Amino acid sequence: AQRVTQPEKLLSVFKGAPVELKCNYSYSGSPELFWYVQYSRQRLQLLLRHISRESIKGFTADLNKGETSFHLKKPFAQEEDSAMYYCALSSGSARQLTFGSGTQLTVLP
Amino acid sequence: DVKVTQSSRYLVKRTGEKVFLECVQDMDHENMFWYRQDPGLGLRLIYFSYDVKMKEKGDIPEGYSVSREKKERFSLILESASTNQTSMYLCASSSPLQAGELFFGEGSRLTVL
Numbered sequence: 001a002q003r004v005t006q007p008e009k010l011l012s013v014f015k016g017a018p019v020e021l022k023c024n025y026s027y028s029g030s031p032e033l034f035w036y037v038q039y040s041r042q043r044l045q046l047l048l049r050h051i052s053r054e055s056i057k058g059f060t061a062d063l064n065k066g067e068t069s070f071h072l073k074k075p076f077a078q079e080e081d082s083a084m085y086y087c088a089l090s091s092g093s094a095r096q097l098t099f100g101s102g103t104q105l106t107v108l109p
Numbered sequence: 110d111v112k113v114t115q116s117s118r119y120l121v122k123r124t125g126e127k128v129f130l131e132c133v134q135d136m137d138h139e140n141m142f143w144y145r146q147d148p149g150l151g152l153r154l155i156y157f158s159y160d161v162k163m164k165e166k167g168d169i170p171e172g173y174s175v176s177r178e179k180k181e182r183f184s185l186i187l188e189s190a191s192t193n194q195t196s197m198y199l200c201a202s203s204s205p206l207q208a209g210e211l212f213f214g215e216g217s218r219l220t221v222l
Binding site: 006009032034036043044045046049086088090093094095096097098099100101102 | 113139140142144149150151152153154157158159165167168199201203205208209210211213214215216
């Protein structure tokens with residue numbers, strides 16, 4: 001069975017500092033991985049997906065199959081990045097998502 | 110913009126009551142999902158549907174059922190609510206053409222007393 005692990009429940013960094021949110025997965029097939037974000041009082045939304053190798057709002061994430069990781073990184077954190085971040089893996093008949101437990105990121109001024 | 114609408118934002122029910130949570134999407138998506146969101150546990154999949162009248166159990170289906178009579182509507186039913194079902198419930202939809210890209214509703218916060 002697939003599993004997604006986010007080891008940090010809470011993460012605080014200062015504005016302008018680099019930030020890395022960790023995500024590890026276990027899955028027997030070829031993984032499709034995503035990062036979702038939920039800002040305060042907003043609905044959960046897709047931030048980025050590994051397959052498109054894009055940078056969204058300055059965030060990037062690289063799939064490392066050897067380490068089974070998909071860490072989310074940003075070189076210079078901004079206060080508006082404060083949010084709950086979820087890593088997710090897609091599988092199954094409807095490509096349903098298995099989510100990690102989430103990391104609450106706080107960017108301090 | 111895809112819109113997923115959950116009819117009730119906040120509900121308070123008593124133990125043993127039957128609870129209906131309704132979700133409607135306007136993008137003609139085939140797939141619809143119900144998750145519950147709990148602090149420290151993330152999102153857990155309750156049920157999903159990939160077509161009208163089709164449903165499949167997710168990871169935590171016990172105590173829940175679903176109904177999908179029309180493509181745009183997916184209902185979550187708690188036959189007899191219990192206190193451990195107090196949670197935030199999130200509905201989502203997706204297209205098979207955009208695998209893994211889920212569009213979420215705002216959520217329904219259910220409190221069972």
